[in-house]
Amino acid sequence: MTFLGTTEPQILALGTNRAAQPTQPLVHVLGDRCAGCQECVVRCPTGALDLDVTTWTVLVDQDRCVACGQCVRTCPFSAITVAGAPQVSPRLALEVEHPASLEHDRHETRRGIATWVDALAEAARCLDCPDPTCVRGCPVHNDIPGFIRALGTGDLDQAHEVLRRTTFLPDVCSRVCDQALQCEGACTWSLAGAEPVAIGALERFVADNAPVPPPAAPTRPDAGAADGLSVAVVGSGPAGLSAAAELVGAGATVTLYEQRDELGGLLRWGIPDFTLPDVVARRLPDALLAAGVEVRFGYTLEPAGLEQLRSDHDAVVLATGASLPLGIRLPGSDLDGVWDATRFLVEARHALTTGGPLPGVAPETDRPTVLVLGGGNTAMDVARSARRLGAAAICVDWMDPRFAPVRPDELAEARAEGVEVRFSRTLTGLNGEEGRVRSAELAATVQERAAERPRVVPNSMERLSVDLVVTAMGYRIDPDLAALAGSVPVKKEVPAVPDRRWIGSGILAAPAPPFARRQPVGRLAVGREQARVLAGLPRLERTWVVGDALVGPSTVVEAMAQGKVAAQAIVHHAPRRPAEPWVAPRRVLIGVESRGGTTAAHAAALANGLVRAGHEARVLPLRDIRAGELAWADALVVATWVEGFVLAGAGPAKATRSWLATLPPLAGMPVGLLCTYAVSPGRTLQRMRAEVERHGGRVVAGAARSGRPKGHQLDGQGLGVLLDAFSRPNADAA
Amino acid sequence: MTILAPPDQQAATPRAPGLPDPIPVALHLRPPKREGAEARFAGTDPPKGWDVSRHPRVARLLRSRRLQFFLILPNQIVFWLVIFLGLLGTVVPGLNFGTAITWYIWFCLVFVMMVVVGRAWCAMCPFGGFAEWVQRRTFWQRTQRTLGLGRKLPEPIARYGLLISVGSFLLLTWIEEFFNIAGPGNPWDTSYMVLGIVASALLFFLVFERRTFCRYACPLSALIGTVGAMGSAAGFRTRDREVCLSCATKDCMRGGEEGYGCPWYTWPGSADSNLTCGLCSECYKACPSENVGFFLQPPLTSVIAPKRRRADVAWAVALLWGLVVFQQVNATNGYAVLDAWLNRATHLGYPNPIDYLGIIAVVALAFAGIAWGMSRLLGRDPSPSTGQVRGVLGTLLPTGSAVGSPSGAFVDRPSRFRSFFVPLAYGMIPVVGADYFARQLPKFFKHASRIVPAIGAWFGEGSTHSSLYHLRLLSNPGIVAVQVAVIALGTLGSAWATWKIAQRDLAPVSSHPAATRYASVGVAIALGVAAGFLYVIMHAAS
Secondary structure, eight states, X not given: OOBTTBOOHHHHHHSSOTTTSOSOOEEEEOTTTOOOOOTTTTTOTTOOEEEETTTTEEEEOGGGOOOOOHHHHHOTTOOEEEESOOOOOOOOOOOBOOOSOOTTOOOOOBOOOXXXXXXXXXXXXXXXXXXXXXXXXXXXXXXXXXXXXXHHXXXXXXXXXHHHTTOSOHHHHHHHOOGGGTTTTTSHHHHTXXXXXXXXXXXXHHHHHSOOOOTTOTTOTTTTTTTTOEEEEEOOSHHHHXXXXXXXXXXXXXXXXXXXXXXXXXXXXXXXXXXXXXHHHTHHHHHHHHTTOEEEETOOOOHHHHHHHHHHSSEEEEOOXXXXXXXXXXXXXXSBTEEEHHHHHHHHHHHHHHTOOOTTSOXXXXXXXXXXXXXXXXXXXXHHHHHHTTOEEEEEESSOTTTXXXXXXXXXXXXXXXXXXXXXXXXXXXXXXXXXXXEEEEEEEEOSXXXXXXXXXXXXXXXXXXXXXXXXXXXXXXXXXXXXXOSOSOOOOOOSSOOHHHHHHTTTTSOOOGGGTTOOHHHHHHHHHHHHHHTTSOSXXXXXXXXXXXXXXXXXXXXXXXXXXXXXXXXXXXXOOTTSOOOOOSEEEEEEEOSSSHHHHHHHHHHHHHHHTTOEEEEEEGGGOOHHHHHHOSEEEEEEEEESOTTTOOEEXXXXXXXXXXXXXXXXXXXXEEEEESSOOTTHHHHHHHHHHHTTOEEEEEEEEESOOOGGGGGTGGGHHHHHHTTSXXXXXX | OEEEOOGGGTTTSOSSOSSOOSHHHHOOOOOOOOTTHHHHHTTTSOOGGGBGGGSHHHHHHHHOTTHHHHHHHHHHHHHHHHHHHHHHSOSOGGGOHHHHIIIIIIHHHHHHHHHHTSTHHHHHOHHHHHHHHHHHTSSSSOOSSOSSOOBOOOHHHHTTTHHHHHHHHHHHHHHHHHTTTTTTOOHHHHHHHHHHHHHHHHHHHHHBSTTHIIIIIOTTHHHHHHHGGGSSEEEEXXXXXXXHHTOSSOHHHHOOSSSOSOTTOOOTTTOOSSTTOOOOOHHHHHOTTOOEEEEEOOTTHHHHOOSSOOHHHHHHHHHHXXXXXXXXXXXXXXXXXXXXXXXHHHOOOSSOHHHHHHHHHHHHHHHHHHHHHHHHHHBOOOOGGGOOOOHHHHXXXXXXXXXXXXXXXXXXXXXXXXXXXXXXXXXXXXXXXXXXXXXXXXXXXXXXXXHHHHHHGGGTOOOTTSHHHHOOSSOHHHHHXXXXXXXXXXXXXXXXXXXXXXXXXXXXXBSSHHHHHHHHHHHHHHXXXXXXXXXXXXXXXX
């Protein structure tokens, strides 16, 4: 048997293990329907598939098949099936260590991979898929097979280098990511129903053991690309840190504005040491400080402050997070002893570090009880912190345990540490004495389906004596900041027709793998990708919004991914303050909706003229222009044919109107308008202008033309008004 | 897509749009196999100049999402009229619009379309069209959510390809004969039959994905697919195969923003015949590279040239030949005696299923037997790697040992018998097609003019006393002459196709190539002579 193109005995013994699964998979190609498109052939990890040139259908080498099912998921015509269990050895079991005495213990509970032997064994389980679904499942798109390949050869430095191309926080993400819904859930073994490669543990092995170079290492390919650019980054959580690191690496001058008195945001105050040791969380902040990033602590963003930032800097990144806790509106919620999770976690962290008592409770209280409202990860952190400070901790969540969004491993760890977690319970009231909370009224709830709102069961009340109540039911974006950033949070929507490259990878074909807790990993990944791409577009002029401030409460890795994309966009566009000399937009994107070719001909002529004037021009059908394409452009031209009749009302074509209606914010982008007509353009330009301005675009010129361009017009000379608008300052609409 | 940059900066201009996408870095797809593609498709790729979609007006028409709707709409109206007028109109079959249009006109027109174009009827079919509107929840738009379960036809059934359609055609024909629907008999029966087809189509479209009904279950699919191979529309094909091979999205198969994934499970990048192209133009609309064209081809190209010859097509031709021979034989006195004798013993009614299926099987197996005999006498032993000889019946059965690859699957499994039978069957397509067409001619020539009084009957003007009701376009001897001429033309087509096929496909597997060639042409002529003879003794019976 050959595997991964190697015959090294040790790798074979540790990797795909036929002895463990003696049943040989059987691949069946439906010859009637196989069209020989080779989508399976190019993606088969083991090279078990080939093309029979005579019939132009797929041939199978049954002996090479490991039943990963990649071919089944990728076949556009459902013409291939695989019978038999995945041929993979058992996943490495990682230990969780709970200290004998919890009191004030801050040691990390989750163990990493301890030995090279274990690391190599787990690395050998990776199939090194040609179209790795794990990479799409990872929100920041780490080259997972790449770093595992390097690790498999024993090259830690190379493995870390591969990770550094896409992530600044491998040590953090490997600890706090919910890999089951991301990379590991999307691993081809997971999609096939087996246990995935322990990607998180391998990443942690690399991150913890490889030396980390400074973020502004001169070896970066884009080093110096942003020299002279001054960027303000507001907030120093994972999104802000990532943006700052990317910008510093490219040579920009970065100023970090932080509300608290330390960098790291939620990584420092929000995640307890027993999950994310402070020494790990502060690595990147310390590296940025060492790289010369200027920091303004104690900064709170106000609406007027944003204007000041924009006048002081060339670009602004808002990474202010979603910091407003969701509260409770019940009798007694205003009593003393009712805290939100943020306050408790900050003070508990201090108490754990300094050996202090449980915050929020009188020191003399014997065996205090902390009631935590919520059953998610923050609630578990609160409860486990409370346990370490000598309290009894009870979490209540009104959802049915089948549907609660808690991670099973975190739930198990919390319960192992003595946290009492009660699902299908809800708080109905709080009672107090002398203004301080003393007891809580709880009621049972029922929930039949995940989408159903839990209902309270009548006559199921119980009273619980409590000394402190902590709300950990989630967060939202501060409305004042949301008003600043404009139309946030954005939804992580899955398009009706997702990118066919994503469909082709097969990640969407296995909607709910068991390892991913029956969650739709593919759709989740596509939704995250939409947000990642959107982060490349400014929400306001020269202002990018990233992380939780953009999408609402999310994850560390998504925030980091968005911060990196926004920073890349800033380097790409190199925006300048108004005080700087005017710079003509370099990249002009021309979107065309053409019926008979006349509009396309004018668009091509305009592109020729722009190129002659020194611009870079790109012509695309309007339907192909989305956030990713817009992120490339410094300026936009919308070209359309005119629909309708003079009397009935001529206007932009229906497809153009639909496209304009779904535009993302244009944030002051200069926009030119062009329409071609047979009899009269009517109010086409005015209607387009209104729609563009509704989305924040700045219309700098408009032109209406009849007939195809001829002669000198083929170089865009007939569209001088548009050429001029992109080539001279202070242009305004014609 | 156009990317332009100032000339002095073009080299430095990044080709990738937008911001860096880290995913491509992690991709290391195997290169698709390209070797041999040129030779593989040389005989079937239409000439570049035969791409009619290069004309802007045609391109605009094909790009329009409303195109197929407007092709289907007139037929939709006609067939709902057939249903309602069949049920509510006069019970005189010749005067009822439903029966008149269906059996005097439509069936003939479908055959003309098959022979001239291919699956033209499939592009405008109201049965699949109606069900597809329901499945897609729209008349023409590209909707993203379909109605129904979206299942795949189970592989154990789907592996037999066109034979499922042959089965449903045999069943429908028996029902039609049993109830004398096409006679035509009581118009109600025609209405029920059409309703039954619509309901079956709807059921299939709601249970299965895409046009599973049309590809596998439609009674006409095998007939149109095989006879349509004579047609001059190659269908939608790739303009540049390299673009298709390196395409990262395969929108034509998966569906894109503008078009659905091919409802017929056909990839323009590898199509080498018009067998499974429903001419719906979805791939043309979906392709992001504008690399799909609508091509014409010389007549009989899809009969003669395909490198991949499918066993299901071969058996379909044999069985369809058996059916049309039955329809000829059943107009003879000899058959009446046989059927009456069988019914006295079994009381199963006309046509007795035993003689119905028996005659079809005997004719199909006789043809297969001739091929088997030729393979024994003139064939060479296949190399061990290309399969084993399993006999005529053995090739119909699934194999347990070689199911892992298409070369072991039903449609492609090689054997010495198949190496003769399959190409020979392809060569018989013109004569079989001609036979079906000739079989419809008596009704057309005797009764086509009845469509006028049948329409007049809506307004109370039509009558069996009308001269048009009794007008015959040709006398019986004239009809026989036309039938024999059609058969002669089909025989000529088959003889020519077989001559070419024998040279291309049979010579390499034959120990006596010249003898094989003459024998193959002889078989084609013999079939034609037999069909012609039957038409002579039928005396233009309907």
